Amino acid sequence: MDFGFGEFDSGFDDLSVEIEEFELKKTKKFTRIFDLGNGGSIAYCSVNGGKLFFGDCDGYVYCVDMEGNEIWKFRTGGIIVDSPKFHGKFMYVGCFDGNLYCIDSETGEEVWRFRTSDKVYGSGITGDGVVYFGSLDNYFYAVNAITGEEIWRFRTGGEIVSTPNIHENFVMFGCYDGNFYCLDKNTGKEIWRFHTDDHIQSEQTPPVVDGIVYFTSWDNYLYGIRTDDGKEIMRFKAGKLGLSGAPVMNGNLLIFGSREGILYAIDKNTSKEVWRFTFGKITIGASVMNGKVYFGSEDYNFYCLDADTGKEIWRFRTGSYTYGRPVFCNGLVFVASWDCHVYALNSETGEEVWRFAASSQERAYQPPPHREFEMVVKKEMHIEDAISEDRYKSKNEHSVSLSDYQIETEYSTTSDYKTKSDYDVNMVIFEGFIGGNDLWISDSVTLTPASLISM
Incomplete structure (x- = not known):
């Protein structure tokens, strides 16, 4: 099957920190608590x-x-x-x-x-x-x-x-x-x-x-x-x-x-x-x-x-x-x-x-997705009209099937900023899913900002 995309609120929209370098890690764990074989859904x-x-x-x-x-x-x-x-x-x-x-x-x-x-x-x-x-x-x-x-x-x-x-x-x-x-x-x-x-x-x-x-x-x-x-x-x-x-x-x-x-x-x-x-x-x-x-x-x-x-x-x-x-x-x-x-x-x-x-009229649930996210770093240098925005796409660092019903995936992205300043860091999470949000059974997302690095 194929994957679609929706949005997930990370809860970090208003995070403002003084950083030299910022690293964000996202660990995604989800469990399929249903029997994937149940259902009369037909694909081809x-x-x-x-x-x-x-x-x-x-x-x-x-x-x-x-x-x-x-x-x-x-x-x-x-x-x-x-x-x-x-x-x-x-x-x-x-x-x-x-x-x-x-x-x-x-x-x-x-x-x-x-x-x-x-x-x-x-x-x-x-x-x-x-x-x-x-x-x-x-x-x-x-x-x-x-x-x-x-x-x-x-x-x-x-x-x-x-x-x-x-x-x-x-x-x-x-x-x-x-x-x-x-x-x-x-x-x-x-x-x-x-x-x-x-x-x-x-x-x-x-x-x-x-x-x-x-x-x-x-x-x-x-x-x-x-x-x-x-x-x-x-x-x-x-x-x-x-x-x-x-x-x-x-x-x-x-x-x-x-x-x-x-x-x-x-x-x-x-x-x-x-x-x-x-x-x-x-x-x-x-x-x-x-x-x-x-x-x-x-x-x-x-x-x-x-x-x-x-x-x-x-x-x-x-x-x-x-x-x-x-x-x-x-x-x-x-x-x-x-x-x-x-x-x-x-x-x-x-x-x-x-x-x-089909014999069963119960629709089959579909498996969890691959996911990606985007970190938006908005630079505010405290100079009038001096605002810029950079975006960093995630990389799939680790993805392993723990069992037929559990997959753990870890992503990370790192900014390129080397000068100390005040930045507004906005994480926009694009959640992939198969079929639609109505198929989610269990969903837990952890976003962990890395330690700040001093000069």
């Missing part, structure tokens, strides 16, 4: 053979017909947040219980399961009888799609929560270590890697066009990289809060969303912005069909725009967040929602045709 869905398939946060996989009738459901051992992938009649589902499941899509019976050492966030991609996928155990796997036997594995420097793509003899994927990897799909040998300045997270497949693969990073950039040698062809900066998800193509346009609530359309040849649509909340994935772009948002709305101009055609209100890239069949667009429903809408008008409710 897939269409295959005229049927709709999806998993939910209660661990169920569903098969539904085009009229919204349940055909079968299969119970896994953990949360499912990605769309199923297919090879013939076999369906593959990654699960937070550490398994990649292979299920017969016609009967709903388990064929095999492949066990990793940590959560499997995505369902991977299939090609030439092989399913490729990553795990939070830092490994990227190639497994025989029929038997479930491991062919090879490749160790990265971080968790893998991105969907790969296959191009020619390459399999490519992003990683939390900030690298975008290209491997030989047959041997697992590394061909090249491209490093960004933050982690890469994308539940959508990064598109490849004319030998260039396009993906985003939390360093705020959209990248275009040559598949043969990993050389950068283009980059485009969008916002300040990081990017996740992969762009979707419409002719020469790369269309992708930001965490600031902006959907961008960029010309892939010039790297110039063509249009933008602002709606104020996070979006992750979009789809293009028949000259229209479809996407959901954390504002509970599902949008349809003209893909060439960015003009809104219609919107549909759901009961919660809609994260996943929508899918289509028989004139319908299918929208998975965190409100525990999948909606079937008329793709031309946006009118609801039917909705399917």
Whole structure:
């Protein structure tokens, strides 16, 4: 899932001290006191053979017909947040219980399961009888799609929560270590890697066009990289809060969303912005069909725009967040929602045709966020009109998972002032969260000014 931002009152707005150098440390501890597996929230869905398939946060996989009738459901051992992938009649589902499941899509019976050492966030991609996928155990796997036997594995420097793509003899994927990897799909040998300045997270497949693969990073950039040698062809900066998800193509346009609530359309040849649509909340994935772009948002709305101009055609209100890239069949667009429903809408008008409710109607809580903060130092030198303001972004100094239900993060920032004066120090805390403040269960923030340093 993706992260949004809100504000938190630090309580230090009126702090005035005489300092030579000021250091602020923030230690953030929070505990998830809920069972993350509870809830029927749905993130993604897939269409295959005229049927709709999806998993939910209660661990169920569903098969539904085009009229919204349940055909079968299969119970896994953990949360499912990605769309199923297919090879013939076999369906593959990654699960937070550490398994990649292979299920017969016609009967709903388990064929095999492949066990990793940590959560499997995505369902991977299939090609030439092989399913490729990553795990939070830092490994990227190639497994025989029929038997479930491991062919090879490749160790990265971080968790893998991105969907790969296959191009020619390459399999490519992003990683939390900030690298975008290209491997030989047959041997697992590394061909090249491209490093960004933050982690890469994308539940959508990064598109490849004319030998260039396009993906985003939390360093705020959209990248275009040559598949043969990993050389950068283009980059485009969008916002300040990081990017996740992969762009979707419409002719020469790369269309992708930001965490600031902006959907961008960029010309892939010039790297110039063509249009933008602002709606104020996070979006992750979009789809293009028949000259229209479809996407959901954390504002509970599902949008349809003209893909060439960015003009809104219609919107549909759901009961919660809609994260996943929508899918289509028989004139319908299918929208998975965190409100525990999948909606079937008329793709031309946006009118609801039917909705399917998951077994549980309790929405799943979402995990705690990464956070950042900003320290504002306002210099008041006691000289008329001599006031200036400098801002210092935090650095993530320490982040460790203490258990499945607790994460501790420490941040720090240091001012550059070397001369004694009176300063008003204003800490503005930008709190990241997934989904919204309504999902917070426990929250404790400690801000500790460092000792003053004398000359």
